[in-house]
Amino acid sequence: MAGCKLQSVVIQDTNIDFLDMRDAEIAGNVLVERVRGGYLNASAKSMGKLTMSQCQIFGKRRNFSFEIGMDSADEVLLDQCNFGSDLNLAVGLGAGRPLSPEEWSKAPNNRYSLIRNCVLPTVDASWLESRHLRLESNTIESLDISNSRIEKLEVVNNRVNLGVNLENTRVKESTIQPLAKGQAKLDGSNIRLN
Template identity: 70%
Template sequence: MSKKTNIRNIEKSFNYLDNPDWRKRELGDDVLVIRDAEISGINFIDLSWSNLHFINCDFFGIYQIKLKSLRNTTFEDCRFAGVVSWGKANNLRYIRCRTGGRSIVLDYSGSSNVLLEDCDFLGSDPDPNHWGGIGSRGDATFVRCRMKWFSLAGYKQINLESCETADVKIWTDSRANSGEDYFSSSVKIESSKLRGKFDMAACDLQSVTIKDTYLDFLDLSGAEIKNDVLIERVRGGYLNASAHSMGKLTISQCQILGRRKNFSFEVGMDSAEEVLIEHCNFGTDPTLSVGLGAGRPLEPNEWTTTPKNKYALIRNSTLPVMDASWLESRHLRLENNTIGSVDISDSRIGKLEISGNTISREVNLQGTKVKESKIQPLAKAQLKLDGANIRLN
């Protein structure tokens, strides 16, 4: 960090920060501008700050700044190193700010309206155990920011707009952290580039929306998502949407063409109440699968009487290999797709419909039990029905 004047040597500003009541008596609610200062080496503990504008300031130290609250404050061209706690924060704005390493800049539960614009948050170590974090224990919006090897916090909501990331992790609340009253975050990402791994695995989330975004590897495995997941006009590599549970999953107008362990896209459809996959291209590589089933054999006592998945529709899409084996669904429909091969073996499906698809290789329905089915005409050599109770139309 460049050498700046320590805040203790900017006497008036220091006194105002150190004694907020005195400042209010002198200035009322006027904004206090502090420029070119180094805020370090001094403890600001359990104070309530408000109506501040820091310009080109450096903040560093370990828990030397641990406020009770911070309101209506802007940080412009500022740098942070260490651990800073704003207390309960409301209406914060970071403009062209920077932090890195293991630095953590955060607030308390009950915070709201934290906006970060044109900022750089760059870690120095690829090991996630050594990453820093920034954001809010309320809601945080990142606009045109660049992040690498860093955690992005948002206990109620995380928004990314026109951002670029490389190997980052979402930092959310959890039952283990806050008990039964924990927050579950809504995540919204638009017009961004997510390089490396964008990690939301095992998070407790309210909803997920991703639009008009490039990604290398999006990981939602093991997440608990209370409401819906919408992924629209996304292109790139590998998408693991194998959450433990979610509401409706919609994947629309996407190109997911990458390779990871022979999969481009994975989701346990039986973890979602509804699934809609439409106008998507998963490529034509016959060694690359789209995994839609349980992905493992189910024991007899694991089959449920009423599957969580009420309806799954895949239409107008291109899939090289569709693997929906060991699937539980009340209604599965494949319509007007171009598919290399289909595996719906060992599944339990209330109503199975396959119509209008172009399928170049086999359709494996071995061991599958259905209550009702409607299957398009297929070449005899394509179809495998051993152990199934399906009758052809």
């Protein structure tokens, strides 16, 4: 599906080894439910809302099991998905590379992203743009939200086994759950922990 122009995408009750929607233009929404499989790249050039629920994605491509540039979607919901706990695998949510000053949006396209009740290995949300990002009730091995621009950031009721990297991240408002001493990296960030 890479580079395609589509109205919408619905994938349900399916086993998939490899799915690539990179650079697709999707006018409407994408729904992925009860899918088991390998690598999934949902980094479309543009889409309405991406909803993924009750999926098990354990594949590997360039050390990722799942990738999406969240700034390409109006909204993102990842609910009750299992991406495993292998620290050699990452779930990529941000740009995946440093952004130059002129690449940052004045108003991010991504209005709201919610990740809840998921099992995640290394979460790479670095260089992310969003108006509102909420991570709620997940089990996460390692969380990287560094170098991001997020208007409202909420990290609540998660079990984070290793570190939380918030270095150089700028927010207007944040709610960050209590973290173990030394677990959070905050250098260059305007985030303050309670």
